[in-house]
Amino acid sequence: MTGTVQGLATEALGPTITIGEILVEIMATTVGDGFLEPQSLMGPYPSGAPAIFIDQVSRVGGSAGIVASVGDDDFGRLNIERLARDGVDVSAISVIDKPTGSAFVRYRQDGGRNFVFNIAHSAAGDIRMTDAARALIDRAGHVHVMGSAFAIPGVSDMLSTAVASVKARGGSVSLDPNIRAELLADASGQALLANILAATDLLLPSGEELFVISGHSDEAFATAHLLKSGVSEIVLKRGRDGATFFSPDAHRIDATGFHVKEIDPTGAGDIFGATYLTCRRMGMAPDRALVLANAAGARSVTRQGPMEGVSTLSDLDTFLASVTTGVPA
Numbered sequence: 001m002t003g004t005v006q007g008l009a010t011e012a013l014g015p016t017i018t019i020g021e022i023l024v025e026i027m028a029t030t031v032g033d034g035f036l037e038p039q040s041l042m043g044p045y046p047s048g049a050p051a052i053f054i055d056q057v058s059r060v061g062g063s064a065g066i067v068a069s070v071g072d073d074d075f076g077r078l079n080i081e082r083l084a085r086d087g088v089d090v091s092a093i094s095v096i097d098k099p100t101g102s103a104f105v106r107y108r109q110d111g112g113r114n115f116v117f118n119i120a121h122s123a124a125g126d127i128r129m130t131d132a133a134r135a136l137i138d139r140a141g142h143v144h145v146m147g148s149a150f151a152i153p154g155v156s157d158m159l160s161t162a163v164a165s166v167k168a169r170g171g172s173v174s175l176d177p178n179i180r181a182e183l184l185a186d187a188s189g190q191a192l193l194a195n196i197l198a199a200t201d202l203l204l205p206s207g208e209e210l211f212v213i214s215g216h217s218d219e220a221f222a223t224a225h226l227l228k229s230g231v232s233e234i235v236l237k238r239g240r241d242g243a244t245f246f247s248p249d250a251h252r253i254d255a256t257g258f259h260v261k262e263i264d265p266t267g268a269g270d271i272f273g274a275t276y277l278t279c280r281r282m283g284m285a286p287d288r289a290l291v292l293a294n295a296a297g298a299r300s301v302t303r304q305g306p307m308e309g310v311s312t313l314s315d316l317d318t319f320l321a322s323v324t325t326g327v328p329a
Helices: 049-059 074-085 131-138 147-151 155-168 181-185 187-199 209-214 219-228 268-281 286-300 313-322
Strands: 016-019 023-028 041-047 064-071 093-096 101-107 113-118 142-146 172-176 233-237 243-246 252-255
Touching (some): 023 074, 049 064, 049 142, 049 268, 064 131, 142 147, 142 155, 142 268, 147 155, 155 172, 155 187, 172 187, 243 286, 286 313
Parallel strands (some): 016 064, 023 101
Antiparallel strands (some): 101 113
């Protein structure tokens, strides 16, 4: 396909866009089991997986835009101002008469997290196809699909429209399959995933997601099955252990992660994926893109707040000069 790098459209074709939730995140400052008593909090921080992803696309040097909805409130303004400041096209963010979505988070002793979300009854759960959204879709070169957005009413249809439009112009699609198990329990959810997978050029699963969407419990069989179905490349995210690239010609690249002092892991996978995708769209080889994506993911967890650890290429070069693979910084 003209204007592609192994299936991914180059930056020249148009911006990377995504459709999904924008939230604020408010965190407990103490470790414990939930929110059953008064406690100190910190935030609000700009958040939402699609927002974190698209902010990093722009920060690392890509052209980027998002279709989303926020409320006419301080939380909505906080998010729009942050995304715009970092270079994201915010023209397709609707401001509507509902509160901006929110997530309250508290870490447990075991490292897990307790959440209190307001998405379904917030602006984040009421994303609309506006004229501005259509205009952004019409000039996009790549669509990134976040599985979390499938649960928002109407977004699956918007994503299907965006994917069809971009693919018709020679553009490309990536999928981060962070999909709720209940969504795949019925035929409509399975059909939705199958339709998106059929158009996917880059797949970015984490852990068990690879097995869930492939139907195979063996990594080699799972990746082979998905690549045979038409996916151009798979990057399996392994957290602090790094990541692995797979391609249809049986080419495999393992990239070791960077051990750093973790402060807040929220958004690290989104920042990893955004960095890898954008580096590939800018023409970098998979091995270099993996190193930079691992660096971006590692650097992000050293900052408090899901969007506070986004990085420029210069930031990543500085980080790489200061750490050694597999050795604490």
